[in-house]
Amino acid sequence: MNxxxxxxxxxxxxxxxEEKKMLDGSCGEGVRRAMEIIVTLAKTYDAERLVRISSxxxxxxxxSHGVEGLEWIEEMxxxxxxxxxxxxxxxxxxxxxxxxxxxxxxxxxxxxxxxxRLDRCYHRLGTIPVYSCIHYLxxxxxxxxxxxxxxxxxxxxxxxxxxxxxxxxxxxxxNVAAAITGRTAEYGLHLKENRRGQVLVTTExxxxxxxxxxxxxxxxxxxGREINDQIPVFSGLPEHLTTEQIxxxxxxxxxxxxxxxxxxxxxTPEAGTYEEAFGAKEPDRKLVVGPRDLxxxxxxxxxxxGGDVDLVCFGCPHCTLTELREVASLLEGKSISENVRLWFCxxxxxxxxxxxxxxxxxxxxxxxxILADLxxxxxxxxxxxxxxxxxxxxxxxxxxxxxPGTSKVDVLFGETKKCIGAALRGKWEN
Numbered sequence: 001m002n003x004x005x006x007x008x009x010x011x012x013x014x015x016x017x018e019e020k021k022m023l024d025g026s027c028g029e030g031v032r033r034a035m036e037i038i039v040t041l042a043k044t045y046d047a048e049r050l051v052r053i054s055s056x057x058x059x060x061x062x063x064s065h066g067v068e069g070l071e072w073i074e075e076m077x078x079x080x081x082x083x084x085x086x087x088x089x090x091x092x093x094x095x096x097x098x099x100x101x102x103x104x105x106x107x108x109x110x111x112x113x114x115x116x117r118l119d120r121c122y123h124r125l126g127t128i129p130v131y132s133c134i135h136y137l138x139x140x141x142x143x144x145x146x147x148x149x150x151x152x153x154x155x156x157x158x159x160x161x162x163x164x165x166x167x168x169x170x171x172x173x174x175n176v177a178a179a180i181t182g183r184t185a186e187y188g189l190h191l192k193e194n195r196r197g198q199v200l201v202t203t204e205x206x207x208x209x210x211x212x213x214x215x216x217x218x219x220x221x222x223x224g225r226e227i228n229d230q231i232p233v234f235s236g237l238p239e240h241l242t243t244e245q246i247x248x249x250x251x252x253x254x255x256x257x258x259x260x261x262x263x264x265x266x267x268t269p270e271a272g273t274y275e276e277a278f279g280a281k282e283p284d285r286k287l288v289v290g291p292r293d294l295x296x297x298x299x300x301x302x303x304x305x306g307g308d309v310d311l312v313c314f315g316c317p318h319c320t321l322t323e324l325r326e327v328a329s330l331l332e333g334k335s336i337s338e339n340v341r342l343w344f345c346x347x348x349x350x351x352x353x354x355x356x357x358x359x360x361x362x363x364x365x366x367x368x369x370i371l372a373d374l375x376x377x378x379x380x381x382x383x384x385x386x387x388x389x390x391x392x393x394x395x396x397x398x399x400x401x402x403x404p405g406t407s408k409v410d411v412l413f414g415e416t417k418k419c420i421g422a423a424l425r426g427k428w429e430n
Contacts, residue, residue: 013042014049022181030081030180037177041170042185051186053088055142055165056179057135057150059172060092060122061379062114063406069172070114073121081180083126089142090127090179091135093152094318094345094375095119096384101369105341111384127179131373132347134318136163137243144269147190149178153260154251154317154398160261162246164269166190169260189260195270196279197233197263204290208237213244213323214395214415218297219289220252221397225300226287229258233277235265244322251317252397256300301400304410306430308339310389312423314416315345316377316396321353323416324370328359330420331366337426341389342368345376368423382407393422 021027022035042050062070083090096115097107123129130138133152136159142148144164150156151172159165168188170178178184189195201223211219223232232253241264253259263271271277314327324344336342344363346354351372354360360370374381377398382389383406393412394400400413412428422428 012046012048013039019050019181019183028080030076030079033076033079034081034177034180035183037173038181038183038185041174042187045185045187047185047187049186050183051147051190052182053149053167053178053184054146055140055148055150056083056088056090056175057140057148057152057155058090058092058122058127058175058179059151060094060118060129060131061096061375062111062118063096063379063381064172065118067114070118070121072173073118073125073176076176076180077121077124081125083179084182085126085128087182088179089140091130091132091138091140092122092127093131093133093135094379095131095373096375096379096381098369098371098374101371105369105385106387107381107384111381125180130347130349132318133316133375133377134247134320134347137320138347138349147184149175149184151175153254154247157254157260157262158247158250160189160195161250161263161268166195169254169258193279195261196231196281197271197277198230198284199227199232200283200286201232201234202236202286202288204288206289206291206294211245212415213242213248215294216245216248217252217397218294220249221255221297221301221401222289222293223287224253224255224257224259227257227259229260230284231261231263232259232287233263233265233271233283237264237267239266241267242322244320247317255398255401297397298413301397301411301413303404304391304412306428308391308426309393309412309422309428310339310391311341311343311382312393312419313343313345313376313380313399314395314419315343315371316375316380316394316399319344319346319350321350321357324350324354324359324363325357326416327420328354328362330417331368332362334366334424336367336423339426340423342366342423343374343376344368344370345374346370346372348372378402378406380407382409393419393428395419
């Protein structure tokens with residue numbers, strides 16, 4: 001199909017001269033194919049134009065790509081597709097393994113080889129291999145009103161809500177195409193009129209002064225499950241939320257629903273006032289959340305009750321330095337059960353800082369590992385372990401939600417201290 005002819009013949013979409021050159025093959029076959037994906041996306045959502053992006057973040061696990069996806073990336077690279085880092089800051093989401101520990105942990109060699117083949121493709125494409133889902137803490141930081149295209153729902157929600165940047169939840173190939181062309185379709189949350197709040201969320205009988213990051217994630221999971229793809233506005237939350245607490249909301253809201261953005265009155269950049277958050281309109285509905293609602297999340301996420309634990313896993317989203325400091329203090333002078341593996345997944349940069357600060361030494365003396373670059377969520381490689389595992393304990397609602405389906409394991413979900421206790425005893429205590 002000659003897309004340009006369709007636009008000239010009276011279609012609604014407007015392409016710039018540069019975009020038309022990308023689409024007609026003047027910039028190479030790889031770029032043409034990427035632009036065709038973006039134009040198809042735009043036509044699907046009746047977008048009138050494309051917008052320039054300043055930031056892209058791409059999925060990087062072989063598990064999520066498969067052989068077909070890997071071969072598609074290889075083909076695009078062979079056809080000349082490249083990212084222009086001068087125009088778009090392009091980083092990578094976590095991969096499937098930690099290069100330093102995969103042998104001793106027991107990952108299958110063929111799975112590692114497949115991942116390394118994908119790594120080489122993305123290197124040739126011109127990406128920055130942060131291999132982390134907290135890339136917004138590692139330099140990929142679009143400013144307010146910048147447009148972005150990110151893989152990974154937790155980061156995408158954080159960017160829209162906390163940074164005030166503008167982007168939609170889209171698939172792997174749309175993200176790659178956006179990184180190559182520097183464009184995406186102007187629809188959804190790229191338009192200011194679609195960013196107003198729709199559901200007013202208040203809490204009842206919850207002591208927010210004691211809420212941990214895990215509590216906020218539990219709250220986010222419940223709200224996301226209740227409202228599906230609507231935009232919530234939280235009222236009454238503390239003004240000085242920590243990065244970990246507000247990230248808890250951001251990553252958990254899309255887990256059981258399809259939330260792409262939220263507001264916190266008086267905290268997030270597009271919710272300075274009630275009127276600003278709701279676009280001078282009344283909310284479509286109101287949702288009151290209490291202790292009983294949060295207890296239902298435990299019932300939904302725990303697939304087994306107590307007993308032996310094979311793996312205790314933290315880091316979906318990747319652990320921050322603050323979180324590693326907390327768990328190191330809980331493990332100081334102690335040793336985990338010989339029957340348990342203990343993983344803390346994070347970025348290589350944060351692992352290096354944890355090493356300098358002594359947290360890594362404390363964790364490793366206790367018998368745990370800080371694993372860099374590894375996904376502990378939807379693409380967690382639990383099923384790639386040669387010996388296999390049956391029960392995973394975690395403080396992440398995302399790991400707890402996805403692991404039973406993607407890795408065929410039972411999960412136990414709870415607070416950080418409870419998970420560390422399970423690692424020390426080898427058993428989960430209710």
